[in-house]
Amino acid sequence: MDSLKEEVLSRRTFAIISHPDAGKTTLTEKLLLFGGAIRDAGTVKGKKTGKYATSDWMEIEKQRGISVTSSVMQFDYQGFQVNILDTPGHQDFSEDTYRTLMAVDSAVMIVDAAKGIEAQTIKLFKVCRMRGIPIFTFINKLDRQGKPPLELLAELEEVLGIESFPMNWPIGMGKEFFGIYDRYYHRIEQFRADGEDRYLPLNEEGELMKEHPIQQSSLYDQMLEEVLLLDEAGNEFSKERVQNGTLTPVFFGSALTNFGVQTFLETYLQFAPAPQPRQSDVGEIDPTGDVFSGFVFKIQANMNPAHRDRIAFVRICSGKFERGMNVTLSRTGKSMKLSQSTQFLADDRSTVNEAVSGDIIGLYDTGTYQIGDTLVGGKDLFHFEKLPQFTPELFMKVSAKNVMKQKSFHKGVQQLVQEGAIQLYKTVRTEEYILGAVGQLQFEVFEHRMNKEYHSEVRMEPMGSKIALWIKNEKDVDESLSTSRNLLVKDRYDRLLFLFENDFASRWFQEKNPNIELYNLME
Numbered sequence: 443m444d445s446l447k448e449e450v451l452s453r454r455t456f457a458i459i460s461h462p463d464a465g466k467t468t469l470t471e472k473l474l475l476f477g478g479a480i481r482d483a484g485t486v487k488g489k490k491t492g493k494y495a496t497s498d499w500m501e502i503e504k505q506r507g508i509s510v511t512s513s514v515m516q517f518d519y520q521g522f523q524v525n526i527l528d529t530p531g532h533q534d535f536s537e538d539t540y541r542t543l544m545a546v547d548s549a550v551m552i553v554d555a556a557k558g559i560e561a562q563t564i565k566l567f568k569v570c571r572m573r574g575i576p577i578f579t580f581i582n583k584l585d586r587q588g589k590p591p592l593e594l595l596a597e598l599e600e601v602l603g604i605e606s607f608p609m610n611w612p613i614g615m616g617k618e619f620f621g622i623y624d625r626y627y628h629r630i631e632q633f634r635a636d637g638e639d640r641y642l643p644l645n646e647e648g649e650l651m652k653e654h655p656i657q658q659s660s661l662y663d664q665m666l667e668e669v670l671l672l673d674e675a676g677n678e679f680s681k682e683r684v685q686n687g688t689l690t691p692v693f694f695g696s697a698l699t700n701f702g703v704q705t706f707l708e709t710y711l712q713f714a715p716a717p718q719p720r721q722s723d724v725g726e727i728d729p730t731g732d733v734f735s736g737f738v739f740k741i742q743a744n745m746n747p748a749h750r751d752r753i754a755f756v757r758i759c760s761g762k763f764e765r766g767m768n769v770t771l772s773r774t775g776k777s778m779k780l781s782q783s784t785q786f787l788a789d790d791r792s793t794v795n796e797a798v799s800g801d802i803i804g805l806y807d808t809g810t811y812q813i814g815d816t817l818v819g820g821k822d823l824f825h826f827e828k829l830p831q832f833t834p835e836l837f838m839k840v841s842a843k844n845v846m847k848q849k850s851f852h853k854g855v856q857q858l859v860q861e862g863a864i865q866l867y868k869t870v871r872t873e874e875y876i877l878g879a880v881g882q883l884q885f886e887v888f889e890h891r892m893n894k895e896y897h898s899e900v901r902m903e904p905m906g907s908k909i910a911l912w913i914k915n916e917k918d919v920d921e922s923l924s925t926s927r928n929l930l931v932k933d934r935y936d937r938l939l940f941l942f943e944n945d946f947a948s949r950w951f952q953e954k955n956p957n958i959e960l961y962n963l964m965e
């Protein structure tokens with residue numbers, strides 16, 4: 443095998459999806475500790491230490507005590523190069539969160555055992571499923587009393603509609619947590635035990651090889667009964683189904699006490715896919731191909747206040763990135779030298795000299811890049827498949843506070859929209875600006891940046907949440923159909939859509955106007 447291919451096949455690029463407080467930061471930290479990427483816990487999120495508060499971009503983050511930025515973390519483990527893409531887990535997440543999922547090959551879903559599947563997780567899960575990417579589930583906080591494991595499993599299948607295969611099964615929980623019965627490694631891993639005592643091997647029949655006091659416990663019997671049930675009535679394990687995203691392997695553990703994390707990591711690395719081919723307008727691009735290519739999935743402004751820079755995050759899809767190489771931006775045909783590049787590691791940034799498919803690099807950007815842009819190293823240009831546009835749920839009317847400053851207002855709005863920070867709509871008749879977002883935070887970031895970067899104070903008028911439905915047969919629609927309950931607007935590509943007040947309004951509209959075909963962008 444040539445060395446490029448070998449390197450590509452060693453990459454595992456994933457994001458962690460979860461509801462806030464499920465334990466994403468804690469798990470990430472433990473993974474980084476195993477990978478030797480950090481030495482102490484508490485380095486990942488500056489939430490409590492105020493580590494990130496140095497940049498003016500981070501003001502919002504500081505004020506709200508949340509992580510706006512999603513960084514990229516890398517480490518080596520057992521011959522694999524692991525790339526973790528962080529997705530903000532806060533309620534106020536944004537389109538960035540969704541787009542990050544466009545750049546990974548698999549996802550790890552963390553579920554709090556006491557809470558089960560929560561709202562945020564459902565949204566992110568849907569995006570993963572839309573892309574057919576494999577999802578690995580880690581059920582966390584077993585050191586506390588949570589829902590019964592069978593109930594959690596049923597919830598997973600019912601709420602998310604994905605089949606599951608528990609790789610291990612808890613023996614007790616909370617104060618009575620004894621450990622996990624590992625169906626994959628045929629052993630019991632004890633919760634409060636170190637060294638050789640930690641693992642108790644099982645025989646072919648799945649029973650303990652050596653006698654142990656736990657066998658006298660009713661918790662043990664209960665676990666055996668449940669495992670028997672899983673063996674007989676549960677799903678069968680299938681690597682293929684894991685890799686096409688229709689079966690999720692489930693792991694139980696406790697990130698905080700570092701229990702089950704290593705087992706999870708090692709099993710994950712065996713079944714998670716290496717970088718996958720990407721669709722483009724010239725067919726699939728082979729990740730082990732020689733010619734460099736990649737796409738921009740995220741642009742972040744002002745990461746460093748001293749430079750007022752923007753960084754374009756690029757997912758490499760083929761070939762090798764070398765610092766100083768020439769690439770062409772497919773959208774404009776413009777050729778450029780990539781000399782300023784960055785690789786990410788926790789909260790530290792360092793210069794990257796080489797990277798391959800599956801890796802993420804950051805390019806300094808002075809306004810050249812847009813979300814979804816393709817970069818190609820060779821002479822034959824092509825475009826990667828368009829990134830999906832996510833249906834916004836929240837809307838806001840926006841105008842310039844100072845009518846004399848229309849020019850900077852329009853410039854700012856256009857640039858931020860192009861960058862993908864927010865979506866823009868215009869009312870059909872009056873051409874008023876309406877902003878759309880998937881999370882409230884996007885509005886705040888918009889306002890902040892309009893002010894700081896474009897010196898334009900904006901007036902924002904909340905319209906609340908709306909249901910956006912696009913129109914297939916546009917010629918059958920005219921302004922007379924537009925009301926406050928179903929506002930007719932145009933998106934930035936001049937496509938018509940209605941913003942409905944709620945579900946009821948959209949159903950009512952459909953009943954009155956059965957000839958008008960509406961569709962949701964995401965489906």
Ligand code: G4P
Pocket residue numbers: 460461462463464465466467468469531582583584585586695696697698699
């Ligand atoms: P997030 O990034 O998904 O938002 O979650 P984070 O890791 O910050 O964890 C949220 C809270 O849950 C933290 O407590 C964390 O210590 C706790 N936690 C994470 N994993 C486990 C676990 O396995 N068991 C238990 N019992 N708790 C866990 P906090 O009090 O909010 O913060 P902190 O003061 O402990 O940092």
